[in-house]
Amino acid sequence: MPLSVAVAGASGYAGGELLRLLAGHPEFSIGTLTAHSNAGQSLVSVQPHLRSLAGHVLVPTDAHNLAGHDVVFLALPHGASAAIAAELDGDTLVIDCGADHRLESSADWAAFYSGDHAGTWAYGVPELPLAPGIDPLHLGATKQRERIVGTRRIAAPGCNASTVALSIAPGIAAGVIQPTDIVSVLAVGPSGAGRALKQNLLAGEILGSANPYGIGGVHRHIPEILQSLRWAGAVDPTISFTPVLVPMSRGILATSTAVLTPGVTAAEVRAAWELAYAGEPFVQLLPAGEFPRTADVLGANTALLGLAIDEAAGRVVVIAAVDNLAKGTAGAAIQSANIALGFEETLGLPLDGVAP
Template sequence: MSYSVAVAGASGYAGGELLRLLAQHPEFEIRTVTGHSSAGRPLIESQPQLRSLAHLTLQETTPEVLDGHDIVFFALPHGASGEFTAQLTSVRLAVDCGADHRLTDPADWDAFYGGEYHEAWTYGVPELIVAERAADGAPIWTHQREHLAGATRIAAPGCNASTVALSLAPGIAAGVIEAHDIVSVLAVGPSGAGKAAKTNLLGAELMGTANPYAVGGTHRHIPEIRQALRGAGAAGEPSISFTPVLVPMSRGILATSTARIVPGTSAAQVRAAWEDAYAAETFVQVLPEGQFPRTADTLGANTCLIGLAVDEAAGRVVVVAALDNLAKGTAGAAIQSANIALGIPEATGLSINGVAP
């Protein structure tokens, strides 16, 4: 079966990555691409790497243009997709790669984004551990993919948020780490900020330097991380000090997260929590003890690679996770989630193989 697909925001980085992956998907047919200032121009002018899609022309982003497709992927700036998603009447599946439908608490939206709040959709991180309760109150641990099956509206994750959540959720779910006093420092590529011209993202400003930003608890992905960790069974409200640092690589995230180990927990129990959580996963892999990932190992792939160590002197676990912010962090997660929602084999159109050198 072939599903008709429209991509809104097709001229940007996230839109381009969606199209790159969708172009090799055997069951998705890209019929419509839309843009804003680029509307009316050939897609190939904005995405010259997508040679197989040279026949497509960017159209205006309107509900009328998007409606009627089987699937619509939104790759619009934060706060922009909500006005369109509310007007779709005949779309089987909508997937938003922006933030508009990620947060379940309107107060979090007001505090970190502002503007009109839109309802939360099913969260698109299939491997994320979710805590539920049986009728007798006993905890049941599942994965988010079970909530994605049959979904009609999906919120793809923030790339930084999913990297940190995947890094820490196994330890919280297993009860081997504490959910307060978490520290995460991320080296990130500037493509996560989008394609719009900004002085701080110019090559001359980035080359040869590392630049921290959104320091002191102001980054917009913080409430999304806390939301995911609560969902994994955190006792009490998770607290996290989160600091992203722009580094001179076009794409990629290397997240180093540390958390306190619950007293009395052995190093073997800590490692087992992560290995057990991801043992059956294709796209999230725990590396052997003593090995740690590089962003280069995930370039272009739908993989999140994780290495961890126990710092016994500090009483903390150190988790290092790497992924491609445009692939597994955004477009890959969106397509993987769409596959699950539609009953297509989860890995269809996606690869665990990166590009090297």
């Protein structure tokens, strides 16, 4: 019998993407869908592309309405998930797509967010390499996947954070790049900022323009990236991180560079990424000389990486493309839920994108 699933925040972009993917999942049956200001409306009045779910009506977001389901996805603003999650049964699998449970450090939470630190859940990036002896749960894990198995609380990643971490962590774990002086510049679609009306996200503001934001070390995904790099074995990593809004509705193209470790060969560099992602269905390293586009991953739970070495600068260059709503958020959440529940990891998740 399929497991019953509730989605809180079903009227938002992340909630809508969760439902698009969940609607085709053979082991899940979609139950209660909640919203805040849109409560009382039919789902298709706010998510008109979800025709298979036309019979659903949005109800208010509270723990009472979410209770009684096998799985609950929380697609809520930062700071809104923790209180509701605390009221849900411990046997319920809860996946938080917000930031409330991603960070281990309460000091990092205080510096980049507000309110009380809610604690740390298993991080929903299964492919993330873990250095020997670094696994915080002391499970002997070599990939984050092993920390997700059997858990009932999962923190889905920040889309920018997981994209950069997947780009850089293999080189850190293998020791072929230096953990300091990492630079990442990202072209990102505005859907990553959510569906709320904001002036800087209006079409008149972003069409025909590229707009940097979160400049100078203040972006909230920075501590999440550094945490992942420390798990991969970095000691005191540093990163200069600059996202740039570009006029595409969804997608991330991240260009990350890091200093080569002296004496490391080009073959050793490429082998580090090949070994890290060998056999991974959703994170794929492209052949030498090939680099991804955001169009190649549209709608897919796929991260594509291209790798080059800038010999003159002594740096490794990694280009990563993901769909921020799919692999960046909702797809990662469902992939992690599959692992936690003992299902095939790829179940219900598209590997292929949509073109043109």
